[in-house]
Amino acid sequence: MIDHTGIGVSDVARSAAFYDAALGALGLRRAIQLPTDTGADGIGYGRDFPIFWIDRFHPHGVKQHTAFAATSRAQVDAFHAAAVAAGGTDNGPPGLRGVETGYPAGYYAAFVLDPDGNNIEAVFREPSR
Template sequence: MIDHTGIGVSDMARSAAFYDAALGALGLRRVAQLPENVGTDGIGYGVDYPVFWIDRYHPHGVKQHTAFAAKSRAQVDAFHAAAVKAGGTDNGPPGLRPTSTGYPPGYYAAFVMDPDGNNMEAVFRER
C-alpha cells in the first residue's frame, strides 16, 4: 500500500492552481506547504495528511501517470471539467472504459494532462 507520492513541477504557482482545482473536485485540499504556509517549494494534498505532493525538488517533465480514486461518476466528471478549466489538456473524457482493451468491468475514468505533461486520472470503480 502506498502512503503518499508526488511529482516535480516546473512552475509551482501554475501547477498549484491546476491541482487546487482538479484535486479539489475529488475532495482533496492543501494540507501541507513548504515553506510553511507559503508553498513555493512543495504542496501536499490530502484530507487529513498529504497523500500527493507537487514540488520543485524532483525532476519535472518525466511524463508520469497518477490515478486518483473518485467516490462517484460525478466526481470523475467534476475532476475532468475542473482540470481542463484550470489549464489541463483532455487526454480521455469521462466514461466507462471498454473491457476489450483490458479495463475491468465498471471502470469509469477520465484523463487529463497537467501543465507539465503528466497524465492525471480520476477513476471510479463500480463493483
C-alpha cells in the same frame, strides 16, 4: 500499499492552480505547503495529511501517470471539468473504459494532462453486479 507519492513540476504556483481545482473536485485540499524561502517549494494534497505532493526539487517533465480514486461517476466528471477549466489538456473524457482494451468491468475514468504533461486520472470503480 503506498502512503504518499508526488511528482516534480516546473512551476509550483502554476501547477498549484491546476491541482487545487482538479483535486478539489475529488475532495482533496492543500494539507501542507513548504515555504519557498527554504528552497523546498512544495505542496502536499490530501484530506487529513498529504498523500500527493507537487514540488520543484524532484525532476519534472518525465511524463508520469497518477490515478486518484473518485467516489462516483459525477465526481469523475467534476474532476475532468475542473482540471480542463484550470488549464489541463483533455487526455480522455469521462466514460466507461472497455474490457476489450484491458480495463476491468465498471471502470469509469477521465484523463487530463497537467501543465507539465503528466497524465492525471480520476477513476470510479463501479461495484460488481
